[in-house]
Amino acid sequence: MTKIAKPPKRQIILEEAAKLFKDKGYGGTSMRDIAGQVGMEAASMYNHIKSKDEILDSICFRISDVYIAHLREVEELPLSFGEKVRVLIRLHIQLMVEDGPAVSVANHDWKYLPNARLTEFTTARRQYEKGFAALIAEGIAAGEFQAVNPTVALFTILSAVRWVELWFQPGRSLSAQELEDHIITMLLKGLEQR
Amino acid sequence: MTKIAKPPKRQIILEEAAKLFKDKGYGGTSMRDIAGQVGMEAASMYNHIKSKDEILDSICFRISDVYIAHLREVEELPLSFGEKVRVLIRLHIQLMVEDGPAVSVANHDWKYLPNARLTEFTTARRQYEKGFAALIAEGIAAGEFQAVNPTVALFTILSAVRWVELWFQPGRSLSAQELEDHIITMLLKGLEQR
DNA sequence: ATTTCTAACTAACATTTGTTAGTAAAAATA
DNA sequence: TATTTTTACTAACAAATGTTAGTTAGAAAT
Numbered sequence: 001m002t003k004i005a006k007p008p009k010r011q012i013i014l015e016e017a018a019k020l021f022k023d024k025g026y027g028g029t030s031m032r033d034i035a036g037q038v039g040m041e042a043a044s045m046y047n048h049i050k051s052k053d054e055i056l057d058s059i060c061f062r063i064s065d066v067y068i069a070h071l072r073e074v075e076e077l078p079l080s081f082g083e084k085v086r087v088l089i090r091l092h093i094q095l096m097v098e099d100g101p102a103v104s105v106a107n108h109d110w111k112y113l114p115n116a117r118l119t120e121f122t123t124a125r126r127q128y129e130k131g132f133a134a135l136i137a138e139g140i141a142a143g144e145f146q147a148v149n150p151t152v153a154l155f156t157i158l159s160a161v162r163w164v165e166l167w168f169q170p171g172r173s174l175s176a177q178e179l180e181d182h183i184i185t186m187l188l189k190g191l192e193q194r
Numbered sequence: 195m196t197k198i199a200k201p202p203k204r205q206i207i208l209e210e211a212a213k214l215f216k217d218k219g220y221g222g223t224s225m226r227d228i229a230g231q232v233g234m235e236a237a238s239m240y241n242h243i244k245s246k247d248e249i250l251d252s253i254c255f256r257i258s259d260v261y262i263a264h265l266r267e268v269e270e271l272p273l274s275f276g277e278k279v280r281v282l283i284r285l286h287i288q289l290m291v292e293d294g295p296a297v298s299v300a301n302h303d304w305k306y307l308p309n310a311r312l313t314e315f316t317t318a319r320r321q322y323e324k325g326f327a328a329l330i331a332e333g334i335a336a337g338e339f340q341a342v343n344p345t346v347a348l349f350t351i352l353s354a355v356r357w358v359e360l361w362f363q364p365g366r367s368l369s370a371q372e373l374e375d376h377i378i379t380m381l382l383k384g385l386e387q388r
Numbered sequence: 389a390t391t392t393c394t395a396a397c398t399a400a401c402a403t404t405t406g407t408t409a410g411t412a413a414a415a416a417t418a
Numbered sequence: 419t420a421t422t423t424t425t426a427c428t429a430a431c432a433a434a435t436g437t438t439a440g441t442t443a444g445a446a447a448t
Contacts, residue, residue, distance in 0.1 A: 024305075149376045166349075182342065182346040
């Protein structure tokens with residue numbers, strides 16, 4: 001009988017916090033709300049976390065780290081630019097489907113990070129955007145993509161992917177796989193030259 | 195000498211509130227924050243507005259009404275489906291550029307509307323989405339568009355447009371007109387059949 | 389000139405907020 | 419077994435919240 005280690009309390013707190021932050025916003029969620037969801041008094045949570053700010057910090061930077069790592073991996077792959085962009089879009093959608101609440105928080109509530117960490121976060125995000133935009137620009141230079149404005153293309157892609165959280169329900173006619181295919185078709189038929 | 199009627203206090207409050215809600219969220223903005231921006235004590239604002247909720251209500255429904263009106267107008271125009279979609283996208287972007295903070299609030303903070311009004315708001319939005327999706331579906335049926343999933347197409351469009359608020363600064367290399375052109379190109383080259 | 393209305397103010401209210409202190413039971417370690 | 423560490427609790431805190439009450443100076447209306 002293999003023992004399944006149940007997740008430590010800290011992680012449960014972070015997960016429940018992410019769900020609540022997604023639904024009610026960072027400012028709209030109280031420590032008592034989170035505690036209620038976890039099944040504990042608000043004060044007890046301070047045995048596992050340092051502060052409300054730190055909860056937000058953990059969620060945002062965990063996601064931001066994943067994004068950066070994905071970009072670095074894709075950059076090293078021996079693929080065409082079109083394929084690299086496809087892979088990145090797939091990774092975006094997969095992360096959204098698997099880790100929805102946390103991604104939502106990283107997308108919406110990062111601005112409530114305390115000052116020092118806020119600039120760190122925006123720097124990381126700009127770095128990601130720069131790397132992604134470079135792939136698009138190189139793809140244009142290589143003749144794979146139409147001569148669109150790379151920034152507009154980048155944000156159109158990021159935006160389209162970001163809203164998956166709002167209209168995707170796992171059981172609802174479309175599977176995650178189909179969703180990926182449809183979005184990629186919609187986006188890249190406009191991006192790739194024919 | 196023509197007299198320029200300066201806007202009534204109520205409108206100033208709504209405008210400043212929209213800016214603050216956009217930057218700090220509804221929950222993150224206090225009545226004292228708004229009052230400070232308007233140049234007045236928090237309590238004084240209650241001569242012009244009924245409650246904090248009512249501020250949010252005014253902003254959200256003003257924008258929602260504009261969207262619905264735009265849709266109704268476009269539906270009546272004697273245009274192809276491709277052109278109708280183009281017009282709708284242009285109207286979206288224009289509203290965003292002209293009335294940015296209010297649109298942001300209607301996009302992000304509507305969920306903090308009190309219960310009764312919240313369902314009214316989501317109903318209105320679903321109505322808009324339904325009308326827009328119908329245009330896409332009819333365009334497909336008419337052979338103007340590729341046979342994409344209309345829902346995916348709709349949300350890709352709405353999402354792409356929605357993020358204009360995040361990266362468009364009026365003076366910044368791209369004009370509003372160019373922005374419109376680029377986004378439409380990016381989106382419709384994937385939507386229109388060739 | 390007198391009254392009424394408008395719009396600002398100060399003071400205060402009851403809640404709710406994030407967080408700390410102190411304590412006790414339970415678990416881990418010796 | 420004895421001791422230390424972990425984790426939960428209750429109680430309380432100071433600060434911030436949306437809002438009301440009461441008041442007052444000036445503008446508009448009579």
